[in-house]
Amino acid sequence: xxxxxxxxALRVIGAKAHLVVEDEITLIDAGHRGSGRLVQRYLARIxxxxxxxxxxxxxxxxxxxxxxxxxxxxxxxxxVYIHPSDAARLRIGLRDVIANPVPxxxxxxxxxxxxxxxxxxxxxxxxxLGGLHVVHTPGHTPGSVCLYAPSLRxxxxxxxxxxxxxxxxxxHQVFSDDLEEARRSVERLAELDVxxxxxxxxPPLRGGARDALRGLAxxxx
Numbered sequence: 001x002x003x004x005x006x007x008x009a010l011r012v013i014g015a016k017a018h019l020v021v022e023d024e025i026t027l028i029d030a031g032h033r034g035s036g037r038l039v040q041r042y043l044a045r046i047x048x049x050x051x052x053x054x055x056x057x058x059x060x061x062x063x064x065x066x067x068x069x070x071x072x073x074x075x076x077x078x079x080v081y082i083h084p085s086d087a088a089r090l091r092i093g094l095r096d097v098i099a100n101p102v103p104x105x106x107x108x109x110x111x112x113x114x115x116x117x118x119x120x121x122x123x124x125x126x127x128x129l130g131g132l133h134v135v136h137t138p139g140h141t142p143g144s145v146c147l148y149a150p151s152l153r154x155x156x157x158x159x160x161x162x163x164x165x166x167x168x169x170x171x172h173q174v175f176s177d178d179l180e181e182a183r184r185s186v187e188r189l190a191e192l193d194v195x196x197x198x199x200x201x202x203p204p205l206r207g208g209a210r211d212a213l214r215g216l217a218x219x220x221x
Contacts, residue, residue, distance in 0.1 A: 003204050004152055004196065006129070010042040014064035015200045018156055021046065024054040026128040027072065028147060028156050029200060033112075035068030036075060050075040055128075057120065059158025060144040061086035062175070063111045065200065070115070081120040083136065086143030090114065104141060104177040120145060129154070137189065139182025140171040146189060153195035155209065160185060161216075163202035168212040170220060183220045190217040 001009045008019040012031025017039065020026040025048060027039065040050050053076035058066050061082060073080050089104075090113035097109045122136035122145075130151035137146050137160045147156040160182070162169045171182050190213040197205040197212075205212065 003198060003206075004154065007152075007154065007198070008042070008046070009198065009204070010038065012038050012068060014067070018198055019043075020128045020132070021048065022128060024128075025052045026126065026132070027053050027056045027078070029059055029065045029158065030056060030068035030072055032064050032067035033071070036071035039068070039072055040075070051077065053078045055126065056080045057126065057147065058082040058086070058114075058117075059146070059156065059160075059200065060141040061090050061111065061114075062107060062141065062159070065158065066111070066114060070112070080114055080117045081126075082114060082117045083121070083143030083145050084119045085138070086141050087114060087117050087119070089142060102177070103175055107175070135188065135192075137182075137185035139178050139180075139185045140176045142177060144185070148192055148194070150193065153193055153209075155189065155192065155194045155197045157189075157197050158200050160189070161197065161199065163197070163199050163205055168197075168205065168209075168216050170216070183217075186213065186220065187217045190214045 006021050009016050012035035014032040018028040056069055056078045069080055089108045092108045097105045120134055124134040126132040129149040133148045135146045135148055137144050140159045144160050194209040197209045
């Protein structure tokens, strides 16, 4: 599904990924392991090849977002990006999990770490959509990021936000590490000029996104 010209949402295993289709293709998130064939099938439908993917950007380190990275990177030769905080936590040891067995720690322990990813830092600008800005938004995970395209007033939110029953809401309480950090992250997002939000598990919010973000930030207590 094309959300705006050049930005496609596609169903992968366990989530939605997004393709920014330009001369080079940027893949945002990659679903669970086995999602590579779904990405390849979608690319064939639009007349492109996996070799056109030059970068894979992970919004965070949960398995429904990075499980398919290794196979897609192998097929494309793409550079893989993730925030260092999540890259490091994927190498967590059993002793750390036993000492603090919260869901985020357990998920990280059970998720295969990425091989030598490129660090993705707050303030970085990727060469897509006229400049795709990285916004560090911890809370769901320590290294969660959103990607903001000012030229389109478009935000890729990963799992930092939910969109349930037509209403923008906070991230999932059980699977998020720190809701207080998540609240501060939403306040940061509310400062952006956003009209459309692309989610990893919900239909896009088209129109009025900035007001919705401000309303969520103000109502969060």
